[in-house]
Amino acid sequence: MSGTQRHGSSRYEVPEDAATHTCPYCDRPFRTERLRRLHVGLDHPELIDDDERDAFQDTYLDENEEIGLFRLKVLALLVLIYFSFLFVYLVVN
Numbered sequence: 647m648s649g650t651q652r653h654g655s656s657r658y659e660v661p662e663d664a665a666t667h668t669c670p671y672c673d674r675p676f677r678t679e680r681l682r683r684l685h686v687g688l689d690h691p692e693l694i695d696d697d698e699r700d701a702f703q704d705t706y707l708d709e710n711e712e713i714g715l716f717r718l719k720v721l722a723l724l725v726l727i728y729f730s731f732l733f734v735y736l737v738v739n
């Protein structure tokens with residue numbers, strides 16, 4: 647599918663030559679299979695079979711792990727910035 651697509655109140659611009667992964671239940675386009683799998687599990691949980699549910703759960707857990715790692719990195723960066731400014735303040739004063 648390509649061109650402009652509408653799903654509910656959302657509108658999607660899909661380039662003509664873009665490869666998309668389309669939801670089998672609502673035809674919404676996704677850039678990656680991982681995003682389509684997360685959408686199917688979150689928006690159509692009553693329609694999916696056991697294999698799709700297992701794939702969704704694995705993808706969901708991987709996503710949570712990635713988010714947790716991202717949060718730790720951001721926290722470490724904020725601590726680094728905070729102490730950098732603190733040391734600069736101590737040196738200047």
Ligand SMILES: [Zn+2]
Binds near residue numbers: 671672685686690
């Ligand atoms: Zn869908």
